[in-house]
Amino acid sequence: MVAKRKFHITTFGCQMNEHDSEIMAGLLEENGYLQASSRDKADIVIFNTCSIRENADKRFFGTLGQLKNRKKTEGENFTVCVCGCMMQQQHIIDTLKEKYPWVDVVFGTHNLHRLPQLLENLYNEKKKQMDIWPEGGEIVEDLPAKRLFPHKSFVNIMYGCNNFCSYCIVPYTRGRERSRKPEDIIKEINGLAQDGVKEITLLGQNVNSYRGYGENGQTDFTDLIYMIADIEGIERIRFMTSHPKDLSDRLIDAFKNCKKLCKYIHLPVQSGSDKVLKAMNRRYSRDDYFRLVEKLRDAVPDIAISTDIIVGFPGETEADFEDTLDLARRVNFDSAFTFLYSVRKGTPAAVAKDQIPEDIKHERFNRLVDVINRSAAEKNLKYRGQVKEILVDGSSRGGNGFCEGRTDEFKLVNFIGDTKLVGEMVKVKITDSNTFSLKGEIQK
Ligand code: SAH
Ligand code: SF4
Ligand code: F3S
16 A cells, blocks of 8 residues: 655745645545645645745745755655745746746645645646646635634635735735625534634635625625624634724624624724825725724723734835824724835835835834834733633643633733643633733632
């Protein structure tokens, strides 16, 4: 009997890619392949790539290049596959063909369910696959997934994006927006709940524009949340990402009315300058954003709010940047992902003449991070003395008998505890806090 081939997947990028990797692992196991514990021990190496910023592209090519010698010595016994967002762009495929022609299989974001077939073609017919994938469009249901955690899971509710923010590559790499049918989503979550999953995170580039058409007509995002909340066993519902232009009053009310919906929202603002927001094609103003924050806090006073901010978008002046600093100070975010603007080939902003010099970008970036860290630390301080319910994820990265988990508000909490608690809800009294996490003691 031929030994079963072992695979290893390296994932770059966002939760969408992480979840795609879980699906690929599920598909491969279903087709008789085994998961290897490391890249070195694998016969099949898969890179699931991200293209959101330039350094994401660079990191991938760097890591891929390290495999060249191994491929040379092991030849047909070693398979290299690359997939994900980078592979939806022709100039990346051209670079691969020219500089990395030893790669065996290339596929994109639309057709990952075909991976087992592509491997079969390679092994049985020596057929390589190295061309760009046309957009799929159709949604393939009932794909298996090998979850990273037993107690929590991502669930895609929609694919693609129609927003075309002028800096962003995602609409080009993930295609047009398409929503799954509500019945299919509910069926998947029912199965997850029966399998012991307590927390689900609904994924989409802009979940607020979810529109599912099923047996009972149209379902919007808020309807979907209430439907999921009825599923026994599911204790927490999270989602990402919401676009401020589509955040509805009904969804804000759901934070108040639906106990299972976690009191946390990631609401990317990108900039605090109306001029820059317009150039980014975001379709809301800074005042719109302030109004949303006010409504959210009126509904749930201690809701946690995080954001994404891009620094150094083409044409951003010092005054524009100060508007961003001012917005960040006034909103008092719980946390924020801050990014240096990165030119993405094929997007409108890439050809703007007034690109910002790197040193100015960095200087602004550091000033912004100071403001964000201050508000994050201040927000976390308020948790000291409170008893919070934590869903335990595993042992802490720091080790030393500590476990980690998240509060309803998505705050990371470290506490001394047994790993037997993983997947359990426990009560923890918060004793200490810093910018990025809380520390606590378990309550008996
Ligand atoms: N769909 C989500 C975000 C997906 S990308 C949303 O709209 O909120 C995650 C974040 O990457 C974005 O919010 C943005 O802040 C950042 N980003 C996207 N393109 C970028 C670029 N070209 N340069 C720098 N940051 C970028
Ligand atoms: Fe990109 Fe904008 Fe779509 Fe988010 S909403 S994925 S930032 S184009
Ligand atoms: Fe995600 Fe990166 Fe693609 S952020 S959608 S994996 S470009």
